[in-house]
Amino acid sequence: MDANESRLEALDLNRQGELLIQNKNFDKAREKLDQAIELAPMVMESYKNYGDLCMETQQFAKAKTYYKKALLIEKRGELYFLYGNACFMNDNAHEGLENYNLALTNGYDNEEMLFFMGMAYEHLNDDQMALRYIQKACVKNPARPDFKVKKISIQLRLDMIDSAEETVEELLKESPELFDGYHIKIQLLLNKGNIKEAISFAKDATDRFPEDADLMFDYAKSMAVAQKFEEALRLIQHAKQMKYFEPAKRNFLLLEAQIAAEQTDMQKAITCCETCKGLENTTEENYFDGEARFMLVNLYLAEKNFDKAHEEANQIVEKDQEDRYYYAALYYRAFCLQQLGKTQEAAALFQEAATIYRTKTLTNPNAVEIYLYRAMCMKDLEQYDKALELLDFMTNITGERAEIHMLRAEVYKLLGKTALSDEEINNAIALKPELKQGYGKEGE
Secondary structure (H helix, E strand, O other), X not given: OOHHHHHHHHHHHHHHHHHHHHOOOHHHHHHHHHHHHHHOOXXXXXXXXXXXXXXXXXXXXXXXXXXXXXXXXXXXXHHHHHXXXXXXXXXXXXXXXXXXHHHHHOOOOOHHXXXXXXXXXXXXXXXXXXXXXXXXXXXXOOOOHHHHHHHXXXXXXXXXXXXXXXXXXXXXXXXXOOHHHHHHHHHHHHHOOOHHHHHHHHHHHHHHOOOOHHHHHHHHHHHHHOOOHHHHHHHHHHHOXXXXXXXXXXXXXXXXXXXXHHOOOHHHHHHHHHHHHHHHHHOOOOOXXXXXXXXXXXXXXXXXXXXXXXXXXXXXXXXXXXXXHHHHHHHHHHHHHHHOOOHHHHHHHHHHHHHHHHHHHHHOOOOHHHHHHHHHHHHHOOOHHHHHHHHHXXXXXXXXXXXXXXXXXXXXXXXXXXHXXXXXXXXXXXXXXXXXXXXXXXXX
């Protein structure tokens, strides 16, 4: 067989391999591709398709190897894109972006790649760049609702509320059959304090999609935010009879826990959260419900059961997911030991937490919540000047926040500066009037 005939035969084997990959028949696909490589080792498609096969079987490091071989034969933009995907999925977003940019340089700029570039920047906590490329993907293909959903999530993180609202309206207009637009709009209305409008919109959404348990959850949550707890509980009971309740069960349990806590039924709230923990083994592999577990920490703290609160916080820290619950648990793990009288152990953990917080803010200087926990550690380590310095810095970058004033009030109280402490409490109440409920009168 001459070289040209061998190449044609190899291309035919590749076509068969592609179809087998599409049909998830990976072993047979591998046989076809091995034959193609043996017959004509310089056919680029063989390595490209082998890379695709490895991506489908989640062998991302091997996929990189095959895409790299394909690139040695032909430096094509699409191959840089595929290689970039393999890097990204192999937890190397920086290398992924390098290859996405090489794809652009080689004339490949389809919407999927622009979207993946946005995802990579999001993975690197660079939301400004993430939004830039997600927006480019949206312009390239305005008909992709998933692009708009991702765009909204980034806009919300960047506090671009007005822009997010505009994008939501676009999503609802262009894809009225999708749940996401309704869900996000309800959350936006709740966040803006438009509770009546949120309830009305949620009710309309559930009327339109009566079998959608997630929208029923939004409706029940809106009722709970409005303090209409009995109505919220009625909706939860109704949801339990819905056909598609099970996938949403965990969210309803957490909502029940929140309502129970508001009604001071702590035991019911704890039971709901424990049930959420029990669902971990029935969902995706290695799923860890940090939110439910951190709610348990707060519930046990409210009950002054510091042993149990410490146990839950410690489990969150040991899981080391580096999410908001992990960073919160670092502080409360030490706080619980402090309340149990284990001052030396607590001090060591406060110092460890402060070090982790400092490292985190070096890589993400806009992580305001982390600065707050760090200041709390400084307070508990009796490093009051450092705590006040951090709080002043936070005010300079975020403006006036009730949480900052409250923590500053605690520090001043510990320093014996009662007048300054009272002033900070009044400032906090001015920003968050609901805090007044914790005091007999302003400044007390």
